[in-house]
Amino acid sequence: MKRILVVDDEIHICELYRSELEDEGYAVACANSGVQALDEIERDPPDLIVLDIQMPGMDGVEILERILGRDKGIPVILNTAYSHYRNDFATWGADAYVVKSSDTSKLKAEVKRLLGE
């Protein structure tokens, strides 16, 4: 079973994605901060990461750069309510960019695409 790590400081978003993605047949882990996410990636590398950008402490852009710096080849979907982040070159290392919405169909489609399903 493919494993997805959802990184978001808002617990209800994590829970929403967990339930939606588990329904699709994935195993889902959640991290609520950058430190937690990087620990999790080191401890048990997931097959894909869904990453929020605006978080207290380490933001998603920095987490993304650190993930890429570890050369694990894990695809990352940036997931945020704000589209202006796309202008930041540092976000261009993400494999997909999905605007946050209660409709998770776009997210699920990108997850499927990136996991080659």
Added chain:
Amino acid sequence: MTYQNYMKNTLCILMAGGKGERLYPLTKDRAKPSVRFGGIYRIVDFTLSNCLNSGIRKIYVLTQYRSVSLDRHIRMGWNMFNRELDEFIECIPPQQRNVDRWYRGTADSIYQNIHILQRERPARILVLSGDHVYRMNYNDMLAFHMEREADLTVGGVEIDRSLASAFGVIGCDGEYRITSWEEKPKDPKSVPGKPDKSFVSMGVYIFDTKALVKNVIDDAKDPASDHDFGKNVVPRMIEKHRVFVHTFRDATDPDGQYWRDIGTLDAYWEANMDLVSLEPQFNLYDPRWPIRTYQEQVPPAKTTVAIDSRGDEQGVGMVLNSILSGGCVISGGKVVRSVLSHNVRVDSFSVVEDSVLLERVRVGPHARIRKAVIDQDVTVPEGFTVGYDRDQDKRRFTISPGGVAIVPRGIILEQS
């Protein structure tokens, strides 16, 4: 807007992070761009002078290994840009912002500095190397790049096809769009309309910024890549982007194509010797394209007749077909076809031929030096020889494949 104005807004990234292993021992204590060349210059001065003369005013120098001397040189010699006019030259050592490693290659050095591109957001980026000697007006290449609406333009120098197998060879169509890129091919492709010539990459690139960012990120994520522009990024871009080659011409001589990679000890020695030949291919003396450097305050060079305590002449100081930097004193010695950096002293009855002597080298009386590079601060004792006894030289010094003896900095020479 003129191309000059476009150039003013183009960001230049000068890559100066290589180890320069093939120039060892000259690179033992300094990065390759900081190696002295032509008496008073350092190799990086030629590229930086091209930038200055082309109107470029925003330069980041990416340093890495042994950068103290380079950093100091740029601070003291090139600190002439005005921040208030949005001009700058800054040395940036690896920041290791989000990685725990040094630069894996030229493309990785850009990747690791994407945040500086984000800060400037220029439309185009000129990527240069600090290892080459040539005089080039980058505006010509920028005009070509913009006319072609290119994503990437690579500077190409035409060399004899018979010599091209040692280089990265660019193949292109009649519009100069690059169609192939081969490293050291057995059968190099020729320049359109010139069957005897091949295009070799000069390590000069103009990128559309977005294309550069996208491609260095893709490259960073590719575990099979060596993260090198020439080897990996450019060949891959040919397939999906508009990539062109621009024919290099000397900045003030439309027939000139002098470009040298000072990559080896022999290339270093030969390029220095070219400067003291009767008709040098590279012109240091053209006021239309001045080469800038940093020079410390030294007295003028002079030649003297050496006189002993009894008042007898001990030899006439003589300099023929040579470059003599400030502060040199040729006191009764003879210097022929050689390049002397500042404050070199050559004593009576000594002979220096076909050699490069870096700053503060002291050649004692009756010493003889031939076909050598002597690094800074070395004292050659009375009667000592370099370049005359091959076996003896081999035991003491690095000898290049072309037979040049390299006398390293810090060595204590004693007669055996």
